[in-house]
Amino acid sequence: xxxxxAVITRxxxxxxxxxxxxxxxxxxxxITCSNPLTIKKYYQNYVYDGAYGxxxxxxxxxxxxxxxxxxxxxxxDDEEDMMKTFTDPYCLSTVVPDGAxxxxxxxxxxxxxxEQEIEVPNPTEGGFKVFYFVKxxxxxxxxxxxxxxxxxxxxxxxxxxxxxxxLRRCINNIxxxxxxxxxxxxxxxxxxxxxxxxxxxxxxxxxxVYERAMASYAENDGxxxxxxxxxxxxxxxxxxxxxxxxxxx
Numbered sequence: 001x002x003x004x005x006a007v008i009t010r011x012x013x014x015x016x017x018x019x020x021x022x023x024x025x026x027x028x029x030x031i032t033c034s035n036p037l038t039i040k041k042y043y044q045n046y047v048y049d050g051a052y053g054x055x056x057x058x059x060x061x062x063x064x065x066x067x068x069x070x071x072x073x074x075x076x077d078d079e080e081d082m083m084k085t086f087t088d089p090y091c092l093s094t095v096v097p098d099g100a101x102x103x104x105x106x107x108x109x110x111x112x113x114x115e116q117e118i119e120v121p122n123p124t125e126g127g128f129k130v131f132y133f134v135k136x137x138x139x140x141x142x143x144x145x146x147x148x149x150x151x152x153x154x155x156x157x158x159x160x161x162x163x164x165x166x167l168r169r170c171i172n173n174i175x176x177x178x179x180x181x182x183x184x185x186x187x188x189x190x191x192x193x194x195x196x197x198x199x200x201x202x203x204x205x206x207x208x209v210y211e212r213a214m215a216s217y218a219e220n221d222g223x224x225x226x227x228x229x230x231x232x233x234x235x236x237x238x239x240x241x242x243x244x245x246x247x248x249x
Contacts, residue, residue, distance in 0.1 A: 001077060001078075001111075001114070001115070002075055002076050002079055002082055003075050003076075003082055003112070003114070003115060004074040004082065005074075005111040005203045006071070006072040006108055006109065006111070007068055007133075008068070008069055008071070008103050009068055009069055009104045009107040009108075010067075011100070011101070011102055012104065020103060020210065024046075026098070028039040031095055031238065032075035032095060032240065035090050035094075036241055036243070037091065037220075038076055038241070039075065039085060040242075040243045041073070041074075041075035041242050042072075042073070042074055042239070042240040043072070043098060043238065043239055044070055044071075044238050045071040045073065045235035045236070046070050047233045048236060049204075049233075050068065051231055051232060053230070056228075063228040064135075070235075073102060079178055079179070081247065082112075084106070096184055098148040099185075100116065103130070106177050108185040109192075110184075111196060113174055113176060114173075114174050114176055115175075116172040117172075118150075118153070118170040120169060120170050121157065121164045121165075122164065122165055122167070122168065123169060124168050124200075127169070127200035127202050128200065128201060128202075128234060129200055129237050130196070130199050130200075130201065130207050130233065130235070131235060132198075132199060132211070132235045133230060133231050133233075134193060134197070135193050135225065135226040135228075135229035135230045136194040136225065137222075137226055140224055144224075145194050145195065148218075148221060148224045149195055149224070149225075150172075152214060153170075156213045160210075162205075162212065165202075165206075166201050166203060167201055167206065168200040169200040170197065170198070170199050171194035171198040171199075172196075173198065175194075193229070193230070204234065207232075211232060
């Protein structure tokens with residue numbers, strides 16, 4: 001299965017509450033669910049907190065876009081099915097134009113990924129959902145960065161009792177290249193990231209222990225993370241559409 005992700009910032013002149021109401025009820029339920037085309041699952045994740053960069057950035061300011069309102073996750077069977085939706089007349093004439101009603105289109109941050117489950121010691125349903133976006137150090141390739149990150153992750157999870165007990169699920173979203181242009185969330189010039197991890201923890205405190213341990217590990221292992229351009233988002237997940245259950249919340 002393939003997934004289109006997009007980190008979205010609300011348009012100027014709109015509150016976060018107004019944004020959530022529009023993207024959930026109008027864009028999600030009324031527009032997309034009325035004709036889901038080849039979409040298999042559609043999740044909206046509403047951001048209620050998060051942090052961007054690191055403390056030392058206070059002198060020169062943020063080095064990444066620091067206002068995020070939601071993360072979209074659209075699942076398809078494969079690239080062919082995804083392209084069928086993104087090139088369909090309904091999508092182009094109705095779904096895509098609605099974006100200007102709620103999103104700052106210059107700040108959309110899209111990714112096309114495949115999910116890879118990372119085994120955790122105590123898996124279970126539930127927990128709060130956090131998106132962790134990590135930027136590699138410039139001196140490393142993405143593959144070199146990922147090897148270092150996953151090694152650090154395994155050592156941190158196995159070496160800290162609080163994280164071992166409270167990390168319930170971890171997904172590595174591996175970015176992939178497509179043969180065609182599958183990006184309908186265009187935002188030219190937006191900064192990219194190299195690691196995209198979705199985690200479910202029992203508590204915010206446990207994630208912060210994890211995040212700080214990762215920052216410390218990276219600093220002691222050649223600074224393989226660019227902390228100033230990394231960030232995390234706490235979210236409330238809502239399943240807008242799931243073809244397997246034909247459920248619309």
